[in-house]
Amino acid sequence: MLSFLTARQTGVHDPDRLRRAESTRRALSLELNHDRDVERIHGNGVNSIDIEVIERRYMLSGGSDGVIVIYDLENTSKKSHYTCKAVCTVGRSSHYVHKFSVETVQWYPYDTGMFLSSSFDKTMKVWDTETLKPAEVFQFEGNVYCHHMSPIARKHSLIAVGTTDPKVQLCDLKSGSRIHVLQGHRGEVLSVRWSTRYEHILATAGTDSRVRVWDVRRASGSLFSLDQHNGDESRTSSETVNTAHDGRVNGLCFSHDGLYLISTGTDNRMRLWNSATGQNTLVNYGKVTNESRKGVKFTVSRGCGPELVFVPCGSSVAVYSLHTGELVTMLRGHYNNVDCCEFHPDYQELYSGGKDCNILAWVPVLRQPDIEDEGVGCTRGGARDAVNPAFEDAWSSDED
Numbered sequence: 001m002l003s004f005l006t007a008r009q010t011g012v013h014d015p016d017r018l019r020r021a022e023s024t025r026r027a028l029s030l031e032l033n034h035d036r037d038v039e040r041i042h043g044n045g046v047n048s049i050d051i052e053v054i055e056r057r058y059m060l061s062g063g064s065d066g067v068i069v070i071y072d073l074e075n076t077s078k079k080s081h082y083t084c085k086a087v088c089t090v091g092r093s094s095h096y097v098h099k100f101s102v103e104t105v106q107w108y109p110y111d112t113g114m115f116l117s118s119s120f121d122k123t124m125k126v127w128d129t130e131t132l133k134p135a136e137v138f139q140f141e142g143n144v145y146c147h148h149m150s151p152i153a154r155k156h157s158l159i160a161v162g163t164t165d166p167k168v169q170l171c172d173l174k175s176g177s178r179i180h181v182l183q184g185h186r187g188e189v190l191s192v193r194w195s196t197r198y199e200h201i202l203a204t205a206g207t208d209s210r211v212r213v214w215d216v217r218r219a220s221g222s223l224f225s226l227d228q229h230n231g232d233e234s235r236t237s238s239e240t241v242n243t244a245h246d247g248r249v250n251g252l253c254f255s256h257d258g259l260y261l262i263s264t265g266t267d268n269r270m271r272l273w274n275s276a277t278g279q280n281t282l283v284n285y286g287k288v289t290n291e292s293r294k295g296v297k298f299t300v301s302r303g304c305g306p307e308l309v310f311v312p313c314g315s316s317v318a319v320y321s322l323h324t325g326e327l328v329t330m331l332r333g334h335y336n337n338v339d340c341c342e343f344h345p346d347y348q349e350l351y352s353g354g355k356d357c358n359i360l361a362w363v364p365v366l367r368q369p370d371i372e373d374e375g376v377g378c379t380r381g382g383a384r385d386a387v388n389p390a391f392e393d394a395w396s397s398d399e400d
Helices: 002-010 015-028
Strands: 030-032 036-038 046-051 058-063 068-072 082-084 086-090 102-107 114-119 123-128 133-139 144-149 158-163 168-172 177-182 189-194 201-206 211-215 249-254 260-265 269-274 308-313 316-321 327-332 338-344 349-354 359-364
Touching: 015 030, 015 359, 030 327, 036 359, 046 349, 058 102, 058 114, 102 144, 114 144, 123 144, 144 189, 158 189, 158 201, 201 249, 211 260, 308 327, 308 338, 308 349, 316 338
Parallel strands: 036 082, 046 102, 046 338, 189 249
Antiparallel strands: 030 359, 046 058, 058 068, 068 086, 102 114, 114 123, 123 133, 144 158, 158 168, 168 177, 189 201, 201 211, 249 260, 260 269, 308 316, 316 327, 338 349, 349 359
């Protein structure tokens, strides 16, 4: 770190290099924080969480009990051990609560005054944060698995919705109506994701093993369908052409720069795709356990080098290097399967929710002071090995 500071001071390195190095160090040293609890509100599993991008202070969560919770992540008590309290809750006593499991929650990208939720009660609701009442309710014919609103769009306010219907629904927040459908899938749509680079590009995935990329300005169908074999006919049959996975595809996520798309499937594989060409980059992540019948919410780091992917994997969160496929570590702490995780780019922290009804906070481990450099005469890591004062021998004799 001192070498980075010196290089930055002398102008050898630009500021971004120091920032990226420290962000990477922090992201690689994540551990379960026993001093930070997230208040337990959900009576059933936590399906989705989302941190707003305005202040990055408030977190949404949606659970299998139909309940939606807003948490304050800031340590207002200024104590080392604290609990992230629930600011407000749309609980079972609310007249507007979802009747069944909430599958996806998302903050409105430009203002914390509004958020969206979708549920197995066949509705997607647009909420007023101040009143905790729905400003708009979209009704569908089947269960809603997922929805997503573009984080960068300026020319449209479309919400993509995936349901039991093979047609992807596009809802317009301005008009309050469903304006278009995207036809091409042959099964339930389990995941939808807008590009983080181009506001009109949308990726969708479903039970038909396919991932399709669309330009919503075009009426002629999808731009292309991702093919895990990159068009190698010798390795495919007519029944499996243009399949992204050999099972249900239930998770999608774009990299922060939008150049890559990551997909996960029930074939226990995760794949990295060039979002512009649709090419499979053939990065081997090994076996990525995925037994979910619904969507899996995973996330990618931001500002690190290399970038990391955080993926629910059984009762753990697996951390992979995005471009090499190396398994960096497994974050263990949940008592049941993990369903979602969200990365906090300001502090390089991670929050995860699972079927054990808990939301856990994973934070970077602080460096231990190097006492040897301070001239105390201890070996490197001496601070960690020092005896706790509570266990020191305080016995003395008269002979002394």
